Amino acid sequence: MSSKRKFLVVTGTPGTGKSAASKLLAAELRWMHIDLGKLASRKRLFKGYDRKRGVPVADLGKIKSEVLRAARRADRTVILDGSYSHLVLPKSLVIAAVVLRCSPNGLARRLRRKGWGERKIRENVQSEILGVCESEAMNVYGKVCEIDTTGKGAREVCREIVSMLRKGSPATGSFDWLTQVSDRTLLRWMA
Numbered sequence: 001m002s003s004k005r006k007f008l009v010v011t012g013t014p015g016t017g018k019s020a021a022s023k024l025l026a027a028e029l030r031w032m033h034i035d036l037g038k039l040a041s042r043k044r045l046f047k048g049y050d051r052k053r054g055v056p057v058a059d060l061g062k063i064k065s066e067v068l069r070a071a072r073r074a075d076r077t078v079i080l081d082g083s084y085s086h087l088v089l090p091k092s093l094v095i096a097a098v099v100l101r102c103s104p105n106g107l108a109r110r111l112r113r114k115g116w117g118e119r120k121i122r123e124n125v126q127s128e129i130l131g132v133c134e135s136e137a138m139n140v141y142g143k144v145c146e147i148d149t150t151g152k153g154a155r156e157v158c159r160e161i162v163s164m165l166r167k168g169s170p171a172t173g174s175f176d177w178l179t180q181v182s183d184r185t186l187l188r189w190m191a
Protein backbone atom coordinates (compact mmCIF):
# COMPACT_ATOMS: atom_id res chain seq x y z
CA MET A 1 0.00 0.00 0.00
CA SER A 2 1.21 3.46 -0.81
CA SER A 3 0.08 5.36 2.26
CA LYS A 4 0.26 3.87 5.74
CA ARG A 5 -2.96 5.01 7.37
CA LYS A 6 -5.32 2.74 5.56
CA PHE A 7 -7.77 1.29 8.07
CA LEU A 8 -11.03 2.52 9.49
CA VAL A 9 -11.86 0.77 12.75
CA VAL A 10 -15.58 0.21 13.40
CA THR A 11 -16.09 -1.19 16.86
CA GLY A 12 -18.87 -1.47 19.45
CA THR A 13 -20.78 -4.01 21.49
CA PRO A 14 -22.28 -6.86 19.41
CA GLY A 15 -25.65 -5.76 18.03
CA THR A 16 -24.83 -2.04 17.75
CA GLY A 17 -25.01 -2.39 13.96
CA LYS A 18 -21.35 -2.47 12.94
CA SER A 19 -21.74 -4.98 10.12
CA ALA A 20 -24.88 -3.40 8.68
CA ALA A 21 -23.30 0.08 8.60
CA SER A 22 -19.89 -1.20 7.42
CA LYS A 23 -21.43 -2.99 4.45
CA LEU A 24 -23.14 0.20 3.29
CA LEU A 25 -20.02 2.25 3.90
CA ALA A 26 -17.85 -0.13 1.88
CA ALA A 27 -20.31 0.00 -1.03
CA GLU A 28 -20.49 3.79 -0.92
CA LEU A 29 -16.75 4.51 -0.62
CA ARG A 30 -15.55 1.45 -2.55
CA TRP A 31 -13.51 0.36 0.42
CA MET A 32 -12.88 -3.21 1.47
CA HIS A 33 -14.98 -4.54 4.36
CA ILE A 34 -13.52 -7.15 6.69
CA ASP A 35 -15.91 -8.65 9.25
CA LEU A 36 -13.45 -9.94 11.85
CA GLY A 37 -15.91 -12.39 13.39
CA LYS A 38 -16.48 -14.02 10.01
CA LEU A 39 -12.78 -13.95 9.11
CA ALA A 40 -11.81 -15.62 12.41
CA SER A 41 -14.43 -18.34 11.97
CA ARG A 42 -13.59 -19.00 8.33
CA LYS A 43 -9.83 -19.27 8.93
CA ARG A 44 -10.04 -20.68 12.46
CA LEU A 45 -8.02 -17.81 13.94
CA PHE A 46 -8.61 -18.83 17.56
CA LYS A 47 -6.28 -19.56 20.42
CA GLY A 48 -8.59 -21.45 22.73
CA TYR A 49 -12.08 -21.71 24.07
CA ASP A 50 -13.70 -19.68 26.84
CA ARG A 51 -15.73 -22.36 28.61
CA LYS A 52 -17.44 -19.99 30.99
CA ARG A 53 -18.80 -17.79 28.20
CA GLY A 54 -19.12 -20.59 25.67
CA VAL A 55 -17.19 -18.80 22.93
CA PRO A 56 -13.87 -19.33 21.13
CA VAL A 57 -11.10 -16.85 21.98
CA ALA A 58 -9.85 -14.88 18.98
CA ASP A 59 -6.11 -14.92 18.25
CA LEU A 60 -5.45 -11.23 17.69
CA GLY A 61 -1.90 -11.81 16.41
CA LYS A 62 -3.06 -14.18 13.67
CA ILE A 63 -5.98 -11.91 12.85
CA LYS A 64 -3.61 -8.95 12.48
CA SER A 65 -1.37 -10.86 10.02
CA GLU A 66 -4.38 -11.99 8.00
CA VAL A 67 -5.84 -8.48 7.88
CA LEU A 68 -2.54 -6.92 6.78
CA ARG A 69 -2.17 -9.56 4.08
CA ALA A 70 -5.70 -8.97 2.76
CA ALA A 71 -5.19 -5.20 2.76
CA ARG A 72 -1.92 -5.50 0.85
CA ARG A 73 -3.60 -7.65 -1.78
CA ALA A 74 -6.60 -5.36 -2.15
CA ASP A 75 -4.63 -2.08 -2.04
CA ARG A 76 -7.70 -0.24 -0.82
CA THR A 77 -8.74 1.35 2.42
CA VAL A 78 -10.11 -1.34 4.71
CA ILE A 79 -13.01 -1.13 7.14
CA LEU A 80 -12.24 -3.35 10.13
CA ASP A 81 -15.59 -4.38 11.57
CA GLY A 82 -15.73 -6.22 14.88
CA SER A 83 -16.23 -5.84 18.61
CA TYR A 84 -12.46 -6.23 19.12
CA SER A 85 -11.39 -4.41 15.92
CA HIS A 86 -9.83 -1.68 18.10
CA LEU A 87 -7.39 -4.23 19.54
CA VAL A 88 -5.92 -5.46 16.25
CA LEU A 89 -3.90 -2.60 14.74
CA PRO A 90 -1.69 0.18 16.12
CA LYS A 91 -2.75 3.82 15.95
CA SER A 92 -0.23 4.51 13.16
CA LEU A 93 -2.24 2.42 10.65
CA VAL A 94 -5.67 3.78 11.49
CA ILE A 95 -7.52 6.74 9.91
CA ALA A 96 -10.13 6.89 12.67
CA ALA A 97 -11.88 4.67 15.18
CA VAL A 98 -15.67 4.72 15.20
CA VAL A 99 -17.51 3.32 18.21
CA LEU A 100 -21.18 2.52 17.64
CA ARG A 101 -23.38 2.85 20.71
CA CYS A 102 -26.95 1.78 21.42
CA SER A 103 -29.22 2.35 24.41
CA PRO A 104 -29.48 -0.65 26.76
CA ASN A 105 -33.11 -1.45 26.01
CA GLY A 106 -32.65 -0.86 22.27
CA LEU A 107 -29.64 -3.18 22.19
CA ALA A 108 -31.51 -5.90 24.10
CA ARG A 109 -34.36 -5.68 21.58
CA ARG A 110 -31.97 -6.09 18.64
CA LEU A 111 -30.18 -9.05 20.22
CA ARG A 112 -33.49 -10.70 21.12
CA ARG A 113 -34.56 -10.33 17.48
CA LYS A 114 -31.31 -12.04 16.52
CA GLY A 115 -32.40 -14.98 18.70
CA TRP A 116 -29.76 -14.58 21.41
CA GLY A 117 -30.31 -16.11 24.86
CA GLU A 118 -31.01 -13.91 27.90
CA ARG A 119 -27.63 -14.54 29.54
CA LYS A 120 -25.66 -13.40 26.51
CA ILE A 121 -27.97 -10.44 26.05
CA ARG A 122 -27.43 -9.34 29.67
CA GLU A 123 -23.66 -9.71 29.37
CA ASN A 124 -23.57 -7.53 26.26
CA VAL A 125 -25.99 -4.93 27.55
CA GLN A 126 -23.86 -4.61 30.71
CA SER A 127 -20.77 -4.19 28.58
CA GLU A 128 -22.53 -1.45 26.59
CA ILE A 129 -23.67 0.33 29.77
CA LEU A 130 -20.10 0.31 31.09
CA GLY A 131 -18.74 1.49 27.72
CA VAL A 132 -16.14 -1.27 27.49
CA CYS A 133 -15.40 -0.97 23.74
CA GLU A 134 -15.30 2.81 23.95
CA SER A 135 -12.86 2.96 26.86
CA GLU A 136 -10.61 0.29 25.34
CA ALA A 137 -10.60 2.11 21.99
CA MET A 138 -9.82 5.41 23.76
CA ASN A 139 -6.86 3.74 25.44
CA VAL A 140 -5.47 2.63 22.10
CA TYR A 141 -6.25 5.64 19.90
CA GLY A 142 -6.58 8.61 22.26
CA LYS A 143 -9.70 9.80 20.44
CA VAL A 144 -12.70 8.04 18.95
CA CYS A 145 -15.87 8.98 17.13
CA GLU A 146 -18.92 7.74 19.00
CA ILE A 147 -22.21 7.41 17.16
CA ASP A 148 -25.48 6.73 18.92
CA THR A 149 -27.38 4.30 16.71
CA THR A 150 -30.49 4.13 18.90
CA GLY A 151 -33.57 4.55 16.73
CA LYS A 152 -31.47 5.05 13.58
CA GLY A 153 -31.28 2.86 10.52
CA ALA A 154 -27.96 1.55 9.19
CA ARG A 155 -28.16 4.05 6.31
CA GLU A 156 -28.27 7.00 8.68
CA VAL A 157 -25.38 5.59 10.70
CA CYS A 158 -23.39 5.16 7.48
CA ARG A 159 -24.13 8.79 6.55
CA GLU A 160 -22.87 9.98 9.93
CA ILE A 161 -19.63 8.06 9.48
CA VAL A 162 -19.11 9.54 5.99
CA SER A 163 -19.76 13.02 7.37
CA MET A 164 -17.27 12.46 10.20
CA LEU A 165 -14.65 11.31 7.67
CA ARG A 166 -15.26 14.35 5.44
CA LYS A 167 -14.89 16.73 8.36
CA GLY A 168 -11.59 15.05 9.08
CA SER A 169 -11.81 15.28 12.83
CA PRO A 170 -13.72 12.70 14.79
CA ALA A 171 -16.41 14.53 16.71
CA THR A 172 -16.41 12.85 20.07
CA GLY A 173 -19.99 12.77 21.15
CA SER A 174 -19.64 11.30 24.61
CA PHE A 175 -22.10 8.63 25.65
CA ASP A 176 -22.50 7.53 29.17
CA TRP A 177 -25.59 5.41 29.62
CA LEU A 178 -25.03 5.55 33.37
CA THR A 179 -26.14 9.19 33.28
CA GLN A 180 -28.51 9.01 30.30
CA VAL A 181 -30.94 6.24 31.16
CA SER A 182 -33.35 5.87 34.06
CA ASP A 183 -32.33 4.25 37.33
CA ARG A 184 -34.97 1.62 36.63
CA THR A 185 -33.28 0.64 33.37
CA LEU A 186 -29.87 0.52 35.04
CA LEU A 187 -31.16 -1.58 37.93
CA ARG A 188 -32.84 -3.93 35.51
CA TRP A 189 -29.59 -4.65 33.68
CA MET A 190 -26.88 -4.20 36.29
CA ALA A 191 -28.58 -5.92 39.24
Ligand SMILES: Nc1ncnc2c1ncn2[C@@H]1O[C@H](COP(=O)(O)OP(=O)(O)O)[C@@H](O)[C@H]1O
Residues within 6 Å of the ligand: 012, 013, 014, 015, 016, 017, 018, 019, 020, 021, 110, 113, 114, 149, 151, 152, 153, 154, 155, 157
Ligand atom coordinates in the same frame (compact mmCIF):
# COMPACT_ATOMS: atom_id res chain seq x y z
N1 LIG B 1 -29.00 1.12 12.95
C1 LIG B 1 -29.75 0.05 13.23
N2 LIG B 1 -30.97 0.18 13.81
C2 LIG B 1 -31.70 -0.89 14.13
N3 LIG B 1 -31.34 -2.16 13.92
C3 LIG B 1 -30.15 -2.35 13.33
C4 LIG B 1 -29.28 -1.25 12.97
N4 LIG B 1 -28.16 -1.76 12.42
C5 LIG B 1 -28.32 -3.09 12.47
N5 LIG B 1 -29.51 -3.44 12.99
C6 LIG B 1 -30.02 -4.78 13.23
O1 LIG B 1 -29.47 -5.15 14.49
C7 LIG B 1 -28.89 -6.44 14.40
C8 LIG B 1 -27.41 -6.36 14.64
O2 LIG B 1 -26.78 -5.69 13.55
P1 LIG B 1 -25.32 -6.07 13.08
O3 LIG B 1 -24.97 -5.15 11.97
O4 LIG B 1 -25.21 -7.53 12.86
O5 LIG B 1 -24.54 -5.68 14.43
P2 LIG B 1 -23.04 -5.99 14.82
O6 LIG B 1 -22.28 -6.25 13.58
O7 LIG B 1 -22.59 -4.75 15.54
O8 LIG B 1 -23.12 -7.16 15.77
C9 LIG B 1 -29.23 -6.98 13.04
O9 LIG B 1 -30.37 -7.78 13.17
C10 LIG B 1 -29.51 -5.75 12.20
O10 LIG B 1 -30.47 -5.99 11.22
Ligand SMILES: [Mg+2]
Residues within 6 Å of the ligand: 018, 019, 020, 035, 037
Ligand atom coordinates in the same frame (compact mmCIF):
# COMPACT_ATOMS: atom_id res chain seq x y z
MG1 LIG C 1 -21.19 -7.92 13.02
